[in-house]
Amino acid sequence: MEIVSSIKMLKGGKAAGLDNISPETLKADPNLSSDIFSGLFGKIWEEEKMPQDLNESYMEKLPRRGDCWVCKECRGISFNLMSVVGKVPNRIILICY
Numbered sequence: 001m002e003i004v005s006s007i008k009m010l011k012g013g014k015a016a017g018l019d020n021i022s023p024e025t026l027k028a029d030p031n032l033s034s035d036i037f038s039g040l041f042g043k044i045w046e047e048e049k050m051p052q053d054l055n056e057s058y059m060e061k062l063p064r065r066g067d068c069w070v071c072k073e074c075r076g077i078s079f080n081l082m083s084v085v086g087k088v089p090n091r092i093i094l095i096c097y
Helices: 002-008 023-027 030-047 084-096
Strands: 058-063 074-079
Touching: 002 023, 002 030, 002 084, 023 030, 023 084, 030 084
Parallel strands: none
Antiparallel strands: 058 074
16 A cells, blocks of 8 residues: 555656656556555565665766866765655655654
8 A cells, every 4th residue: 555655646747767768657546556566665675675676876076166177176966866666665665754
């Protein structure tokens, strides 16, 4: 039940993550997506850690001013291109706690 509600809560019209799975793909049939996620969550539960590819995001350097080759004059920004598949278990954890 939490998996289906978490999938339904995903915002549509957003960019797909690094795995190229869009929220609309999961929301097309939440029950089928939930069945697929059940196996993934079983694996996460047994290993007690998230798969690395679900935690990856895209990092880019943006210049504050001047030359970006000087570390003090740049800042890193992490675009929220986290995997949509990774957002579902994160949302369930937030719902449960």
